[in-house]
Amino acid sequence: MKFRTFAAFVGPSVFLMLLFIAAPLTSVFLQSFQLTQPVLERVEVETCTPGFVTQTCVTEIKTRPLLDEAGNIRTTTEWVGGLSYARVLQLGKVGEAIAAGAWGDILSIDFWKALRFTLTFTLITLPLVIGLGLAIALAVNNAAKAIRGQIIFVSLLPFIITPVIGALSIRWLFIGDGIMTAGLEWWLARDISMFAQGWTIELLMLFYRVWHVAPFAFVIFYAGLQTVNQDTLESAIIDGASRWERLRYVIVPHLMPLIVFVALIHLMDSYRVFEEIVGFSSQAHVISLQWLTYDFLQPDDAGNRAIGRASASAMLTMVGIVILLIPLLRRTWRDHRGA
């Protein structure tokens, strides 16, 4: 392909990537080292608010930002180095906890608590999603042609549902006396509260994520199964390979690049776990890194946002994803070069 043609095809995509990915990323990176503060003044303010019958007026010293001529808040921005990172990571407290031998205390710091959950969530769902996806793909592949369409349709359904809606519907099945909880209580004849402790919420989250993403793995693997070399399979049968051995030595090696692909996508996606936290309102028990960033960004009633810490937390999340992906990327790169 001529370079001009290549550039004409790729150009728009590169431009959009620079605009929507690289530029925001740079800006977040820079902001994570900056601290923007409003210029504040302390003034005496008299506030009159309604009581039920008469008003009450209070005069108090209030802190409020100064406005410039255009009516915008005056701010100062300064470079603060790794201050926001230090505030997110709280390494001092981590050091104290390690020195005191109280490892559990580390998990009471938001970032480390979120990291613990994010990692376990990602690493537990990964094999489950790949295993379940492969199982469905094999089952569909071996099903009679007449019912294949219907099975594919049904197994794809969870993937079509909007993530937050899916999470909410599972939440409503289990919260309080939800239909599932009521059913379990009746069956086991004991009182069950799925949302009263952390581990049951985590179980629901894991279940939801696997249920939601397995169809994606299934579609990819099912496509891959259509390209398995039938001659190799037949010769394996003639050689007396059992069903398991055919799977182990013919099908899985053939699907390996796809498995790596699904793993890559899944690691990236589930490290950014967020919908589950909101959907299951699990903040009291478990939080994720992405949720932490969101929480920093969320303004409080007085309009304060922790932009610096949010940027730092977002950068740390990205670093985490990159570290997780390195082994898989190296493998892909090796295969690519080898080919």
Added chain:
Amino acid sequence: MKLKIMAAAGLLSLMTTGAYAGCTYENPVPLKSLSAGFEAWKSVTDAMAECGNVEAELDQEFRTKQPAAFAANPSLYHIGGVSNGTVTPLLNEGTIRPLDDLVAQYGGNLSPNQLIRINGQVMAVAMMVNTQHLMYRKDILDDLGLAVPTTWNEVLEVAAAIEAADVVEYPLGATMKSGWNLAQDFNNMFLGYGGSFVNDDSTPAVNSEAGVKALEMMKATTAFMDPEYLVSDSTYVQQQFQQGKIAMANLWASRAGAMDDPAESQVVDKVYAAAAPLAMEGGAPATTLWWDGIVIAKNIPDAEAESAFRVAMEGLDTEMVEGANDEAIWLISGYAPSRMAEGAIATATAEPAPISYPSTSQMGLMHTALGNELPAFFTGERGARDTLAAVEAAYTTAAKEAGILE
């Protein structure tokens, strides 16, 4: 088929002609409003819409959207529905306008009590007061011969008696969803024990005797609750009441009307309201007072602001209150306090009275710190002192970042 279309067309024309029925004039200027989504706001915005050309957005996320939307030029909304908790960023950023002239021209029906004055200037017009107070199942208390509790210690005793009688699933409900709700419940109890959130120099002061007592009392009440209390918000508690699952809760007055809604509630006429219980003898009821009202954006032409204010006055008139009497503790003339309002009135007129929720930058930071750090106490990860220390640490970090602390 033809008949159906005719009927539909007839209905449609009725609706359009009826649209101006409740309004004294026809509003020609397209206006938009953004407010919270509870029943009272629905009635007010419906009444505003009767003047025509009003597009009302009712969104429980309004507190997040409002500051940015009002800071735009021109502002994305003309009318904002606020409460004393959420008006702070609008005041700080100067995105709402003083209303003195408009009040003088169009606010003839307003009582002085409704005018929220900051340094003498009218910045908002209040329409209702709100507070968290004790709502209880009168039938259950009467059957068991129990008096309505007036202190939190009595609440525990009554709850124990109700539990022993096994008449409801859980004696107590509470808006203790982790985050904003849980922090607000702590605020109530903390103030009830006479605590104050920050010192004069903006340093935190929650790690105190009052803080520990508040946490311990809250923990004691959770023994009588649905174990899933950390996900239970106002709507959840309201539904627990409506479905007859709980007997008592310290719940928002604005939720009281729903108890008597026969379409939703199985406990019509059984729920009564009393003053918020005291945390300690001689203290104020353990709650805060709130008001809800309207503001007008600054970044809009004066003519639009005038139309917006006129429409808002139509929304806050006696006619609206008469149609929605039980939905709130209205401040508007024509309001007749009903059975459900007794609790809120008793709370607001108690001696000493509870304070208004403090709308300051410090309080915003403190509320967030409380919301994030308190759950660990209730899940048993941390003790009371450690939790309050963590709250102070989180507040200090955020306050330094916001420039409030050096």
